[in-house]
Amino acid sequence: xxxxxxxxxxxxxxxxxxxHKFLEQLKKKRKAGLDLxxxxxxxxxxxxxxxxxxxxxxKTTGPLLLSKDIDRxxxxxxxxxxxxxxxxxKRDEDGDDIFKTMPCPFLGSDHYCKVYEARPNACREYxxxxxxxQLQKLKITYQNSLICPAVAKIVEQLKEFA
Numbered sequence: 001x002x003x004x005x006x007x008x009x010x011x012x013x014x015x016x017x018x019x020h021k022f023l024e025q026l027k028k029k030r031k032a033g034l035d036l037x038x039x040x041x042x043x044x045x046x047x048x049x050x051x052x053x054x055x056x057x058x059k060t061t062g063p064l065l066l067s068k069d070i071d072r073x074x075x076x077x078x079x080x081x082x083x084x085x086x087x088x089x090k091r092d093e094d095g096d097d098i099f100k101t102m103p104c105p106f107l108g109s110d111h112y113c114k115v116y117e118a119r120p121n122a123c124r125e126y127x128x129x130x131x132x133x134q135l136q137k138l139k140i141t142y143q144n145s146l147i148c149p150a151v152a153k154i155v156e157q158l159k160e161f162a
Contacts, residue, residue: 063122
């Protein structure tokens, strides 16, 4: 991971208590225009940050896999969904299907996803800062700010606008 990315994550960890409070207050304020602002910050952050230089999400955070994700991945690997589940998945304490191991079993050493076209929906949508209804996603934004340097940067910039 690049030093710049490590710096963003270091700042997020150093400021995690304050960032958590800030995002909770932001949620209570119900700030108008938050979706547009987050979209702009998201685009600016990803102009600088290249996921292929980081892949921290794939190394540390397992996605929740829905049945349609399992079917799509099994099809891409040309195996039955039951075999896919037996080989790659386990149930977590909430009864959700997640990968047995981390980093993701489909993360290549070059940080490319070996099943990119068939990747789970949670991976497709990560880090969620580009989506609508950001007020509802501030909790996950906080969590992702500790994992993803782009989200860490977005949160720091968001504090300047709020």
